[in-house]
Amino acid sequence: MTYDFTLRVAGESGEGVITIGETIARIAAREGVHLATFRTFPAEIKGGPCMIQIRLSDRKVAYHGEKVDCLVTLNQQALDENLADLREEGILLCEAECDVPMEPSSRTAYQLPFERLAVREIGSRISKNIVVLGALAHLLKIPKNRIEEFLAEKFARKGQAILEHNRKALETGMRVAEVKISAKNPFKFPKGAGQRRMLMTGNEAIALGATMAGMRYFFGYPITPASEIMEWLALHLPAVGGKVLQTEDEISAICGVAGASWAGGRAMTATSGPGVSLMSEALGLLSMAEIPAVIVDSQRGGPSTGMPTKTEQSDLLLAVYGSHGDAPRLVIAPTSVEDCLSLIGLTFDLAEKYQMPAIFLVDQALSARLETVDPNTVKRAPAAARLCAEGKDGGNFARYRLSDLAVSPAAIPGTEGCEHMVTGMEHDEFGNFACDDETHTAMTVKRFRKLAAIEADPLSQGLCSYFGDSNAEIGVVTWGSSAGPVEEAIKVAKERGISVRGIVPKILNPLPHKELATFFQSVKRIIVPELNFxxxxxxxxxxxxxxxxxxxxxxxxxxxxxxxxxxVILETAATLNVRRASRYGTAR
Amino acid sequence: MEPQDRCCEYLSGISPVWCPGCGYYGILSALVEAFAELKLPTQELALISGIGCASRLPYFVKTYGFHGIHGRALPIAQGVKMANPDLTVVVVGGDGDGLAIGGGHLPHVARNNVDLTYLLFNNAIYGMTKGQFSPTTTLSNVTKTSPFGLTGEAINPAALAITYGATFVARGFSVKKEHLRDLIIQAMRHPGFSFVEILTSCSSFNTIDMNVARIVNNQDLVNPDHDVEDRLAALRLASDEKKIHLGVYYRSRRPTLEDKFKEMRSSAHAKAKSRPEGLVKQFL
Incomplete structure (x- = not known):
């Protein structure tokens, strides 16, 4: 019997909702359980509704779950807005004061006076979330010592008084729950593989993965939902000899990346759509001057300022084409937190090897969600480097030498005898400006040839995920964080007797032509789900x-x-059946 | 080796694209003389520029060069210096590049005290696009894009640099080549962000604002009694509307960006939360 359980905690931002969810998630990850989460953020700095949803399973899960088995709400609004997502036979844990609808009767509702307990017994309203955590621990049968151990670590720096406060609040929650909550509830504490799993957000995975990939120069300008990448790096990069600079704007950030990379370092910036818009001129410079760079774009609702705290996948065409002129770049789109950790290293390798900018396309949901990650993912070592001249070129170094090779050797400033110019102007082999048609054609071809080389490179093979049946007539193609829901949907369709084949290319420029072409030949219908208009x-x-x-x-x-x-799969299946029927003349 | 030959070592052999009579020839000459005087190995020099006539200069010298995009020379140079602090980084560019499109970067590179030298060629006009007004145009009121006069006051580059927190600020004149060379040498020797505004003519599109004869008649060297550590006195000199003072206005010492990064590194090692061994452990 597989274990598959979805929990949602909802309340007002500031009520400690996320602490409740994260505590459960961390403890489960330490048990070796797989989990996927989703959280929403209010648009306001303080206040506004927020929630965290956690799906726990003994198998790898790609999606945070649609209906929840257990809903915890901290106030009336949270109850009203989230109740519809609770399964009919689900369990609700909520504040005693709330009005709970009687229907459907298959639900179990436990109403506990969390706020009153916090105020009366602990003496502080802000302890409410720990009281809730205590009750939830009882409901989910989580051993008390695991929670205590975790809270002690989490709040260690806040001093003994806070720790004692929390311990008391936790006990209060558990004690009250013991009386009120039936011991016969169906939940049990998940039994995992025993080996601890890493638990991190997409943003943390990107920051850690980049550090492991040798990135030592980060330039950035704060922007939702990418800021946590810079915050993590600001704290952790100095100790490994790296440098993080918060610049005056995104243009300065990407230009810093260009300079640091030209000078020989692995450099990165992380931003969201508005930042990429500002960076697009420099993206062209990086293509033209043939300088490696990694740009993380955590997409949010657009255009313009759009919806900063909401997710969307609407920067794909900007990532692939955004810049004036013909400016080739690499676009990589991870589908999960584990992908964020492993593919950022590959992105650096390809950017360095092919001397070009690479955009790492994630989105708000992926950036912010916690997921378990196989600890071995972190062991990936850099697999490619920039091709560099060794020096003493006799003083006439051809930085942009035309040859049959995919790239021409670079020279890191400081290398003797290889002084040269890099430039955003069209240039000859030596980097001198040249505006004749022959040079422009030859150099454009040189820059674009890299895309074909990347497609054939062993490093970029196996960058497609497949789901479902290989002989299905209905195909689904998606990208990025929509992969999880698609994988789940294909399973559900299968249960309903419909075979579907899914493909998710994780490299979007150049597209994996061989795999996509084969896929398109094998299916009769192609559904493309994605988060844009x-x-x-x-x-x-x-x-x-x-x-x-x-x-x-x-x-x-x-x-x-x-x-x-x-x-949509069902609708499509219906049209296929109609067509098949008509072929045999029955529909007429 | 003759000084002349030493200078030639720093020239790439590519002929400048500048118009005959352009003041930039004098600046290029002063710059390579400064390099020769400082005996800097060519491979350890990085010249960074944006877009405009002045920004073409890196092509004409035999060093590492980066001809970037309009207005962004300073952020690129900042990145270069961060990744390789051993390089000597010099930024060249015009008044439009540095103070119009790129005007937002100067305050931050200055306040971060990035150890590089910024030579701003001020000819008070857009030359490469053939004669539109720039942020420093005042006298030649009527330009191709201001046929009925200017809309704004001119910017004073040296005064700005002083208020922004540059730790070395000077003003030179392309015609006074030797004096300029010495200013560039002092600027390059200065540990921290050094800014030299170079007054220079545009022989094709602006012969009024930076009229050579007018500047020659209205200039004087900075009084030797001037206290270069006095920021307000420096600002007064830079802002003097009656006379143009040539020389070093301001010089001070404070930690450079690189010094700050070194400090951060040792603080990080002292802080349990940010030690390298915690990179992975924190997620388990």
Whole structure:
């Protein structure tokens, strides 16, 4: 019997909702349980509704779950807004003062006076979340010592008084729950593999992965939802000899990356859509001057300032094309937190090897969500380096030498005899400006040849995930964080007797042509679910492969739900059946 | 080796694209003489520029060079210096590049005291695009894009640099080549952000603001009694509207960006939370 349990905690920002969720998540990850989470953020700095959802399983999970088994709400608004997502047979744990609808009767509701207990017994309203945690620990049958141990670590720096406060609050919650909550509730504490799993957010994974990949120069300008990358690096990069600079704007950030990278370092910036818009001129410079760089784009609702705390996948075309002129770049889109950790290293390797900018495309949901990660992922070592001249070129170094090679050797400033110019102007082999048509053609071809070389490079093979049945007639193509809901939807469709094949390319420029072309030949219908209005991946696929696509787009600021994908799969299956029927003349 | 030959070592052999009579020839000459005087190995020099006539200079010298995008020479140079503090980094650019499109970067590179030298060629006009007003244009009121006069007051580059927190600020004149060379040498020797505003003519599009004869008649060297550590006195000299003072206005010492990074590194080692061994452990 597999273990698969989804919990949601909802309340007002500032009520400690996230602490409750994170504590449960950490303890489960230490047991070796797999988990995927999702959290929302209010648009305001203080206050506003927020929630965290955690799906625990003894198998790897790609999606945080649609309906929840257990809902914990800290106030009336949270109850009203989240109750619809509780399973009919689910369990609700909420504040005693709240009005709970009687229907459906299959639900169990436990109403406990959390706030009153916190105020009367602990003497502080802010201890409420720990009282809730105590009750939840009882409900989920989490051993008390595990929670105590975790809280002691988490609040160690806050001193003995706070620790004692928390211990008391936890006990109060547990004691009250023991009386009120039936011991016959169906939940049990998950039994994991025993080996601890790493638990981190997408942003933390990117920061750690980049550090492990040898990134030592980070330039950034704070922006939601990418700021945590810079915050983590500011704390951790100095000790390993790295430097983090908060610049005056995103333009300065990417130019700092260009300078540091030209000078020989592995450099990165992280931003969101508005930042990438500002950076697009420099992206062209990096393509033109052939300088490696990694730019993380954590997408949010756009255009313009858009919806800073909401997720969207609407920067794909900006990532692939955004810059004037023909400016090739690499675009990599991880689908999970584990991908964030492992693929950022690959992104550095490819950027260095092919001397070009690389955009690492994530989104708010992926940046912010906690997920378990295999601890071995972190062991990836850099697998490629920049091709560099060794020096003493006789004083006439051809930085942009034309040859059959995919790249020409660079020279790091300081190298004797290789003094040269890099430039954003069209240039000859020596970096001197040149505006003749022959040079411009030869150099443009030189820069674009890298994309073909990347496609054939062993490093970039195996960058597609496949789901479902290989002989299915219905195909689904998606990208980035929508992969999880698609994987889940394909499983659900299978349960309903419909075979679906899914493919998720994690490299979006250059597209993995061989794999996509084979995929398109094998299916009769192509559904493309993604989080934007115009269907950006669909439009790339249509123009590249001349295929027709069924676009499933969503711009609600939250991830796709498997049920939304399943219903399009069902509709598509129906049209296939009609067509098959007509072929035999029965529908007429 | 003759001084002349030493200078030639720093020239790339590419002929400048500048117009005949352009003041930049004098600046290029003063710059390579400064390099020769400082005996800097060519491979340890990095010249960074943005866009404009002045920004073409790196092509004409035989050093490592980065011709970037309009207005962004300073952030690029800051990145270069961070990744390789051993390089001697010099930024060259015009008044439009540095004070219009790129005006937002100067305060931050100055306040961070990045150890590099910024030579701002001030000819008070956009030359490469053929004669539109720049942020320092005042007298030649009527330009191609201000046929009915200017809309704004001119910026005073040296005064700005002083208020922004540059730790070395000077003003030179392209015609006084030897004096300029000495200013560049002092600027390059200065540990920290050094800023030299170089008054220079545009022989094609602005012969009024930076009229050579007018400047020659209205200039004087900074009085030897001037206290270069007095920021307000420096600001008064830089802002003097009656006379142009040539020389070093301001010089002070404070930790450079690199010094700060070194401090951070030792603080990080002292702080349990940020030690390298905690990188992975914190997630388990």
């Amino acid at each position: 115009v269907g950006q991946l669909a439009s790339l696929l249509r123009s590249t492969y001349r295929v027709s696509t069924i676009n499933l787009t969503k711009i609600k600021g939250v991830p796709l739900e498997p049920s939304e994908i399943v219903s």
